[in-house]
Amino acid sequence: VTHVHNTSGECKTADNLLTLIELEKKFIEEDLSCILIGWVSDAGGELRAACIRLQSRYPWLLVTDCFVHQACILGDYIKKNPCLFRMAEASELISWFNNHSFALHVLFSEQRSMPEFGNVILTLIRAVITHWLTHVTSFNQLLRVSMAMKSAVLKHKDNIIKAAGTAVSAVSKAKEMVKIIENPAFWTDLEMISSHLEPLSIAINVCQGSHTRVDMVGLMFGQLYKHY
Known part of the structure; x- marks a missing residue:
């Protein structure tokens, strides 16, 4: 009006x-x-x-x-988090799989063979760098397919590396990605990061809505205080 x-x-x-x-x-x-x-x-x-x-x-x-602009708090968290390199590794791992059709095919095949996926194939989501909610979605999706990804590397490591190409840089990068997947600390840290980012992302998503009310913002602050 x-x-x-x-x-x-x-x-x-x-x-x-x-x-x-x-x-x-x-x-x-x-x-x-x-x-x-x-x-x-x-x-x-x-x-x-x-x-x-x-x-x-x-x-x-x-x-x-305006609370929408406080979305920068997620950026501050990412900059200060000692596990920042894990987020970089996760983003690089997602991009690498999406750019290598054979590795992606093996990942999908492993999901089909695992009953917990129920014949549903989950793809990997690449985050939009300025859209913080997509980072949480991206990391959560990677965690959902973690067992299939570990199984794919366990069974087809040599073929995944071989299919990456013959260039020294391509082989080196493939081995680097395999090493990340085989590292238990990577998955533990990623779970911790996801648990930290998700409440903040939900709060931002709720508070930037066109129908957001003052009481909703107050409730979200209370939820954040309770969580952290």
């Missing part, structure tokens, strides 16, 4: 942005006969400065940052 302003041809200073906010506040209160109780906005740059001035001018308003 409020307006969308085209500011592409204007300087996006705190003063100019505050003027637009004031116009919307007036419209909400006078034209819509509503009581404005809060303002949510981006947390960076001039808009942040405009919101600080808005809070100073109207101390009774609830002025807060």
